Amino acid sequence: MxxxxxxxxxxxxxxxxxxxxxxxxxxxxxxxxxxxxxxxxxxxxxxxxxxxxxxxxxxxxxxxxxxxxxxxxxxxxxxxxxxxxxxxxxxxxxxxxxxxxxxxxxxxxxxxxxxxxxxxxxxxxxxxxxxxxxxxxxxxxxxxxxxxxxxxxxxxxxxxxxxxxxxxxxxxxxxxxxxxxxxxxxxxxxxxxxxxxxxxxxxxxxxxxxxxxxxxxxxxxxxxxxxxxxxxxxSKHLPPRRDAASLPEARGFCAVVAGSCSRATLAQIGFARDQVPTLELDALATPDAEALAQQAIAWSAGKLEQGRPIVIAASAPPEKVAALQASLGRDAAGALVEDAMARIAQALVAAGVGRLVVAGGETSGAVVQALGVRALRIGRTIDPGVPWTFAEPTGLHLALKSGNFGGRDFFLKAFA
The missing domain is CATH 3.40.50.10840 (Putative sugar-binding, N-terminal domain)
Structure with a gap:
């Protein structure tokens, strides 16, 4: 118990x-x-x-x-x-x-x-x-x-x-x-x-x-x-644990989906842009979740097999977020990004992604629900506050990152 x-x-x-x-x-x-x-x-x-x-x-x-x-x-x-x-x-x-x-x-x-x-x-x-x-x-x-x-x-x-x-x-x-x-x-x-x-x-x-x-x-x-x-x-209720962070071996392609608009996540996307294939979606220009997802899916075709992580982001600076909210309303703007990133995550996992980093609390919630994950066993920490987890029984390794957490190199560090 x-x-x-x-x-x-x-x-x-x-x-x-x-x-x-x-x-x-x-x-x-x-x-x-x-x-x-x-x-x-x-x-x-x-x-x-x-x-x-x-x-x-x-x-x-x-x-x-x-x-x-x-x-x-x-x-x-x-x-x-x-x-x-x-x-x-x-x-x-x-x-x-x-x-x-x-x-x-x-x-x-x-x-x-x-x-x-x-x-x-x-x-x-x-x-x-x-x-x-x-x-x-x-x-x-x-x-x-x-x-x-x-x-x-x-x-x-x-x-x-x-x-x-x-x-x-x-x-x-x-x-x-x-x-x-x-x-x-x-x-x-x-x-x-x-x-x-x-x-x-x-x-x-x-x-x-x-x-x-x-x-x-x-x-x-x-x-x-x-x-x-x-x-x-x-109180003698908890025995010593040496293997509390043990998880099964990670397999599959590596990908990042980011919906957070925090300063930390924007900096992480900027760092990744110069290192690995990175797609930045524009929800203001394309305010349709299915269309955004299809853009990402088409872009990712063939890139996963290259062996490097890929990054797909719908994050935006404050002025763009404000413009999207003014156009659609606050709740609808948030739902649009969450829906798009959830669809993208589903497609990536279907294409063989076995190690997936998700940036943003609301985005993580949408992705986990879309993937049908019901429980995560917690493993070792990548950066303070962000561990790898294992979704039983799917075999998928997930890192769910609060928007504000992680160093600038977090996305690459996670897969190293």
């Missing part, structure tokens, strides 16, 4: 979280959508939902259904996985989902922290930084679906829930798990239901994990999971 049950609001975030657990000695399986049968055998089960930008009621319903499945499967602690840039709107979905999970679990307080220092996400005095920049100055203010215009997580969370939100500041976290527990008690006595926790180093995340050993619910990015496996080892 799983020890830890996780509910992720997008597909790449789920993979990122599962990779963190594997790196710290837990076997992990990512389940696509709400489980509808017995859970796979693993120390941790990560349920990947496509709920980050879904209507609030739908996101809450999916998350509660996932929670029920995880609890029925034996999970003793739940982690609500959100993006390391806390992607949401004033209406949600982080707060409403958290409220529903808290109520179902009977939790009195939940720690909230999206920090992932290895990837430049840190929280200081309640403010989220991306590298050296406040969240609202990092490019996230231009996100087409969840523009983040406030770096103060206490304010952001408070706008999404009727319950009190407090802060466990840097000075407390620096003192370790015992000091964090004291602040948790104090905030609970002041009727705070959520505690934003500062974290600028991995040591802070480890201390937070230790302090939360007996908490039924945690909320945050993958970094928050760093300290959780040790709690289960300390």
């Amino acid at each position: 799983p020890l830890l049950g996780c509910i992720a609001d997008d597909f790449t975030g789920a993979t990122d979280l599962a990779a963190m657990l594997v790196q710290n000695g837990m076997t992990a399986v990512q389940v696509i959508g709400v489980p509808d049968g017995p859970l796979p055998e693993a120390d941790a089960i990560v349920v990947a939902l496509k709920s980050r930008t879904a209507p609030v009621g739908e996101a809450v319903a999916q998350s509660l259904a996932a929670l029920d499945a995880l609890l029925a499967g034996g999970a003793t602690q739940i982690l609500q996985k959100v993006c390391s840039t806390f992607d949401s709107t004033a209406e949600g979905n982080i707060g409403p989902v958290a409220d529903a999970l808290m109520k179902r679990l009977g939790a009195s307080i939940a720690l909230v922290c999206p920090a992932f220092p290895t990837n430049g996400r840190t929280v200081y005095q309640g403010h989220l930084f991306v590298g050296d920049h406040l969240l609202n100055e990092s490019g996230m203010q231009n996100h087409p679906l969840t523009p983040m215009t406030d770096a103060n997580l206490v304010r952001v969370m408070a706008a999404q829930t009727p319950h009190g939100v407090g802060l466990i500041p840097f000075a407390t976290v620096e003192q370790g798990a015992s000091a964090i527990r004291r602040d948790i008690t104090a905030l609970t006595e002041r009727d705070r239901r959520y505690a934003i926790v500062d974290a600028v180093t991995d040591a802070h995340l480890m201390a937070m994990g230790e302090a939360a050993a007996r908490h039924p619910l945690l909320i945050g990015g993958s970094g928050i999971a760093m300290g959780l496996p040790e709690n289960f080892r300390g």
